[in-house]
Amino acid sequence: EPGTIDAVKNGPWGSAFNPTNFVHGISGAGNNWAKGHYTEGAEISDQVVDVIRQEAERSDCLQGFQFVHSIGGGTGSGLGTLLLARMMEEYPDRINMSFSVFPSTLVSDVVVEPYNAVFSLHSLLDNAMEVFVMDNEALYDRCQKEVKIATPTYRDLNALVCRCMTGVTTCLRLPGQLNADLRKLATNLVPFPRLKFFIPGYAPITTDQRYQNASLVKELFSPRNMLAACDPRRGRYLTCACIFRGNNLSMREIDHQLNALQTRESAYFVEWIPNNVKTAVCNIPPLEGGQSGTFMGNNTAIVDIFGRLVAQYQLMYKKRAFAHWYYGEGMDDMEFSEAETNIRDMMDEYSMYANEGDTDFELTTDQTGNESDADDSY
Amino acid sequence: MGRECISLQLGQAGCQIGSSLWELYLLEHAIGNDGMVSPLIREANERMFENAYDTIFNETEHGQLVPRSVFADLEPTVCDEIRSGPIRAIFNPSQIVSGKEDASNCYARGYYTIGRDLIDEVMENIRKQAECCDCIQSFFVFHSFGGGTGSGFASLVLDNIAAEFSAKSRLACAVYPSPRISTAIVEPYNSVLLTHTSMENMDVVFLMDNEAMYQLCRARLKIERPSYINLNQLIAQVASTITCSLRFSGSLNVDLSEFQTNLVPFPRIHFPVTAFSPIRTPEQAYHESNSCRQITEQAFSKDNLFLKCNPSHGRYMACGLLYRGDLIPKEVNDAIADIKNKRTVQFVNWCPTGFKVGINHRLPVVVPGSDMAVTNRSLCVLSNNTAIGEAWHNLDLKFDKLWSKRAFVHWYVNECMEEGEFSEARENLAMLEQDYQSAFDMGRDEPDDTEF
Numbered sequence: 001e002p003g004t005i006d007a008v009k010n011g012p013w014g015s016a017f018n019p020t021n022f023v024h025g026i027s028g029a030g031n032n033w034a035k036g037h038y039t040e041g042a043e044i045s046d047q048v049v050d051v052i053r054q055e056a057e058r059s060d061c062l063q064g065f066q067f068v069h070s071i072g073g074g075t076g077s078g079l080g081t082l083l084l085a086r087m088m089e090e091y092p093d094r095i096n097m098s099f100s101v102f103p104s105t106l107v108s109d110v111v112v113e114p115y116n117a118v119f120s121l122h123s124l125l126d127n128a129m130e131v132f133v134m135d136n137e138a139l140y141d142r143c144q145k146e147v148k149i150a151t152p153t154y155r156d157l158n159a160l161v162c163r164c165m166t167g168v169t170t171c172l173r174l175p176g177q178l179n180a181d182l183r184k185l186a187t188n189l190v191p192f193p194r195l196k197f198f199i200p201g202y203a204p205i206t207t208d209q210r211y212q213n214a215s216l217v218k219e220l221f222s223p224r225n226m227l228a229a230c231d232p233r234r235g236r237y238l239t240c241a242c243i244f245r246g247n248n249l250s251m252r253e254i255d256h257q258l259n260a261l262q263t264r265e266s267a268y269f270v271e272w273i274p275n276n277v278k279t280a281v282c283n284i285p286p287l288e289g290g291q292s293g294t295f296m297g298n299n300t301a302i303v304d305i306f307g308r309l310v311a312q313y314q315l316m317y318k319k320r321a322f323a324h325w326y327y328g329e330g331m332d333d334m335e336f337s338e339a340e341t342n343i344r345d346m347m348d349e350y351s352m353y354a355n356e357g358d359t360d361f362e363l364t365t366d367q368t369g370n371e372s373d374a375d376d377s378y
Numbered sequence: 379m380g381r382e383c384i385s386l387q388l389g390q391a392g393c394q395i396g397s398s399l400w401e402l403y404l405l406e407h408a409i410g411n412d413g414m415v416s417p418l419i420r421e422a423n424e425r426m427f428e429n430a431y432d433t434i435f436n437e438t439e440h441g442q443l444v445p446r447s448v449f450a451d452l453e454p455t456v457c458d459e460i461r462s463g464p465i466r467a468i469f470n471p472s473q474i475v476s477g478k479e480d481a482s483n484c485y486a487r488g489y490y491t492i493g494r495d496l497i498d499e500v501m502e503n504i505r506k507q508a509e510c511c512d513c514i515q516s517f518f519v520f521h522s523f524g525g526g527t528g529s530g531f532a533s534l535v536l537d538n539i540a541a542e543f544s545a546k547s548r549l550a551c552a553v554y555p556s557p558r559i560s561t562a563i564v565e566p567y568n569s570v571l572l573t574h575t576s577m578e579n580m581d582v583v584f585l586m587d588n589e590a591m592y593q594l595c596r597a598r599l600k601i602e603r604p605s606y607i608n609l610n611q612l613i614a615q616v617a618s619t620i621t622c623s624l625r626f627s628g629s630l631n632v633d634l635s636e637f638q639t640n641l642v643p644f645p646r647i648h649f650p651v652t653a654f655s656p657i658r659t660p661e662q663a664y665h666e667s668n669s670c671r672q673i674t675e676q677a678f679s680k681d682n683l684f685l686k687c688n689p690s691h692g693r694y695m696a697c698g699l700l701y702r703g704d705l706i707p708k709e710v711n712d713a714i715a716d717i718k719n720k721r722t723v724q725f726v727n728w729c730p731t732g733f734k735v736g737i738n739h740r741l742p743v744v745v746p747g748s749d750m751a752v753t754n755r756s757l758c759v760l761s762n763n764t765a766i767g768e769a770w771h772n773l774d775l776k777f778d779k780l781w782s783k784r785a786f787v788h789w790y791v792n793e794c795m796e797e798g799e800f801s802e803a804r805e806n807l808a809m810l811e812q813d814y815q816s817a818f819d820m821g822r823d824e825p826d827d828t829e830f
Contacts, residue, residue, distance in 0.1 A: 061479050063479065175458070177606045178390070178606070179390060179453070179456070181453065181480060183482035184480065187564060187786065188562060188563040189563075190786075191786050192788065248603075250604060255560075272780065272783050273779065274780070275562075275776075279562075
């Protein structure tokens with residue numbers, strides 16, 4: 001529907017965009033995933049795909065797509081996942097990455113969001129390669145507690161999300177000592193094709209403090225700086241990626257602090273991956289100066305978020321509450337149960353790897369037999 | 379003139395090391411950043427018969443010196459930095475080859491899919507470089523083990539070079555995965571696959587790892603927060619000493635093919651580690667003396683190695699000592715005699731001679747702004763020790779952990795690789811570990827050895 005798009009077009013940056021790149025329908029999806037995915041959305045999807053194709057043709061060498069949407073609504077979830085599927089079909093070897101705003105536990109904007117979220121997740125599982133899980137509850141929390149904004153608006157929440165997004169694409173845009181484009185991040189972060197849901201984080205969130213490298217690594221792994229309402233301590237990290245930006249970064253400090261963290265907190269990292277952290281370093285400092293880090297964690301505790309969604313979904317679906325809005329757009333019971341099964345399978349896979357240890361491998365002593373440096377702590 | 383050596387800089391690590399290396403070469407030969415040598419220096423060189431920079435530079439008819447080198451990376455960022463860096467003017471633009479999309483830390487992308495798109499251009503460049511040479515002696519490759527381009531694309535390039543230039547030696551300076559720290563999660567896979575594929579194609583691979591070099595920077599150079607630029611400067615010093623005999627005269631020259639012959643006892647055991655001395659700050663240099671004996675002793679200390687490994691856990695199979703600067707053969711022989719008497723330096727019994735010595739009289743040079751002290755003599759030790767088997771063992775353990783769950787394998791299989799290749803590579807490395815172990819076992823004195 002045209003409302004938000006008109007607001008962007010008339011906003012301060014509206015004239016920077018090519019006007020043909022704004023596509024909107026008239027009636028909106030009415031918070032209905034099925035409308036966004038099958039009926040209303042399908043009507044404008046061809047137009048959107050055309051525009052995307054034109055942009056892709058203008059590129060020298062397309063790396064992939066970044067989808068930014070919420071999965072609780074109608075358009076972002078329904079049309080968003082439809083487009084994701086279309087892009088997967090047309091450009092199967094390009095990276096499809098999505099920044100998805102998940103429904104929060106305590107803060108609920110839409111009554112049917114469990115349905116919309118479950119159907120979107122089902123589609124994301126099949127079509128996206130990297131999914132960044134964010135939710136408003138965590139974002140509000142960060143704004144209030146870390147950024148110290150008493151009454152955060154969506155503008156403040158979006159600012160946080162943008163910091164994270166720019167952090168993720170830093171190495172694509174700027175030179176550094178150790179580069180990592182989107183695909184390199186995916187190769188290192190996704191051990192099995194379906195385990196691709198990451199918790200994003202960013203530090204420093206407060207703009208008036210200058211952090212040394214020493215605290216930066218600690219801050220990145222601290223749940224205070226994560227943008228998803230999920231406690232990483234309830235699970236284990238499969239893999240993580242840290243992208244550092246700054247003028248005077250020491251590779252040695254970063255390498256050693258990450259190693260020290262993994263050794264100290266080894267219970268929270270799976271043993272069957274010898275080194276769980278991918279590092280990337282960019283020499284250009286962030287806009288506000290100093291140093292910053294972006295964090296992407298593939299943690300098994302993410303199933304908590306999915307578990308909550310599925311539980312809410314089940315409560316509603318058992319009584320078929322609100323389901324007629326979806327049946328009315330051509331969906332059937334088969335799709336409802338397929339979606340739930342797919343997500344449960346993925347959750348089981350995560351839980352399996354959380355609990356699996358590896359007892360066959362004994363770490364041998366360090367090759368030199370002595371500790372290399374005394375000051376590994378920070 | 380002959381004896382030319384073509385440098386190949388592959389991947390981000392290779393290109394960044396190359397940048398530091400050519401900066402050092404320019405200083406050593408007093409060549410300006412535009413590739414020209416001043417007429418006075420040319421005259422002085424001719425008088426001393428010192429214009430053997432032919433081996434690494436190609437002189438055009440205008441008198442410009444162009445490096446005999448190819449920089450290749452599958453993505454453009456790193457090459458763009460070189461194209462806009464301080465020494466950009468010495469390179470012919472066609473020597474710096476970059477693709478559009480990188481190997482993303484995936485050996486299979488570097489070897490099979492993305493690498494295949496760039497290999498023709500790179501080989502074309504190498505051929506062009508080879509045509510400008512009278513008689514190439516060797517290829518000197520710089521790359522990392524853990525990256526996608528450094529492992530996959532490097533293997534592909536080496537395959538092609540081995541096929542086309544089979545009679546020429548192929549040496550490499552490679553960044554090996556550190557035992558404890560790492561920047562890429564799939565590093566073990568890439569390293570094992572690279573070693574397997576290039577085992578037959580490489581003659582000598584000098585191993586170095588970041589952890590050991592960081593330690594050197596902190597302990598010796600007092601750099602609190604070392605970064606890659608510091609490490610690359612150290613690597614450049616080592617590489618410069620290795621090619622030193624090709625470029626300057628000395629009392630005991632060592633060709634690159636002589637490294638092969640003297641350092642590699644069995645074809646598969648071709649992974650020596652490097653050590654360099656003196657590594658010290660200008661303040662220390664003021665207070666410490668720098669005799670031949672002292673630098674030799676320092677170079678044989680475990681803390682001066684560029685790879686994390688304990689040589690006293692194994693035995694030396696061969697050792698190359700490349701001295702450089704102001705010294706005479708007599709001092710060198712005395713220093714070596716001292717080393718032979720050290721208990722920590724034990725050789726296998728099937729290698730009675732053990733040492734290959736090179737002496738070059740050109741003084742070592744230090745890049746201004748680097749933290750190393752200017753010195754009038756230096757030593758680079760290249761040692762082939764059975765203890766390096768431990769480093770392979772730890773790498774294999776890491777590989778096994780990942781492989782046990784088949785983690786990340788789908789990224790490789792999607793790029794036209796087969797799972798069988800992983801198992802083959804792992805078996806090859808298991809055999810390599812055994813080779814090192816047998817070399818050690820063979821080399822220990824039996825209690826009832828009779829003497830003639």
